[in-house]
Amino acid sequence: MMARSMNPDQAIFIVDDDPAVRDALSVVFSLEGFDVETFENGDDFINALPNLPSACVLLDVHMPGRSGMDTLKALDPDHYPAPVFIISGQGDIPMAVAAVKSGAFDFIEKPFDAETVVARVREGIAVVKRRLEAGDSDHAEHPDLQLLTPREREVLEQITAGASNKEAGRTLGISPRTIEVHRARIMEKLGAKNAADLVRIVLSGPDHMDAR
Structure with a gap:
């Protein structure tokens, strides 16, 4: 099966076992013009990857089966050419920080504001695109x-x-x-x-x- 035709700058994959979260985020991003695909667990998402373009991912930390962290590792975020955001609750911040250390672009805390989530996703897509175009994996001067x-x-x-x-x-x-x-x-x-x-x-x- 060939990969789906999606504009990676306007596409997003939502991986969350909570149907209410999937539905809410899907509506928000669809209204913003994004091509949205949702997955209820990490296994389904990883299995579908060969047939998907590289696009932004919103990944829940806690899921049955393959956890968010395991899914992140399977995705190999250091070599994935799109931003990966971790969705976490207030009590999951240490795990979210660990996810960023493992290559996630950022984490988004629950409960989240729709406007803020969209803005951060757009920013993440733009930042990663600039990095790739610059061909610079370090991508920034080191702050002192x-x-x-x-x-x-x-x-x-x-x-x-x-x-x-x-x-x-x-x-x-x-x-x-x-x-x-x-x-x-x-x-x-x-x-x-x-x-x-x-x-x-x-x-x-x-x-x-x-x-x-």
């Missing part, structure tokens, strides 16, 4: 982690390990509100927009947080 204070580097380590503000504050002996302040400063200094950005910056940095 030395711009951070020692305390900010400690906070960054907690964030990229998947700790919540409360958990990071407990570990470092400071309040969650103080963690939020440090987090905002870190993101401003490094030009990051969210936790997934921070993870990618740390992974791409020349010192990988080793320097103190």
Whole structure:
């Protein structure tokens, strides 16, 4: 069977075992002009891949059978020429961070706002397309982690390990509100927009947080 004809810039695959989530996302992206295909589990998606074009993927973390992380690994995101987004609940953030470290482009927390999800997907598609056209796997200048204070580097380590503000504050002996302040400063200094950005910056940095 030949691969389906879809415009990869306007196509999306939604892999989620919750029919309500699949339906909601399908409606949202269809209204935005996307060609949408849904899958209720990771096995169905991976089995269909040979007959699908490379397009953006929204992948749920928790699914029966092949988990979201296992599906991500089978997809080989480092060599997949389209962004892969992990859908996670608030309690799944450490797993979502691990997914970004494994090659996912970003993670989207439940409950999510439809407008925000569409905007992030469009941005992800554009970013990955620019990277491929530039032929640059590193794709960005390394932000200087030395711009951070020692305390900010400690906070960054907690964030990229998947700790919540409360958990990071407990570990470092400071309040969650103080963690939020440090987090905002870190993101401003490094030009990051969210936790997934921070993870990618740390992974791409020349010192990988080793320097103190």
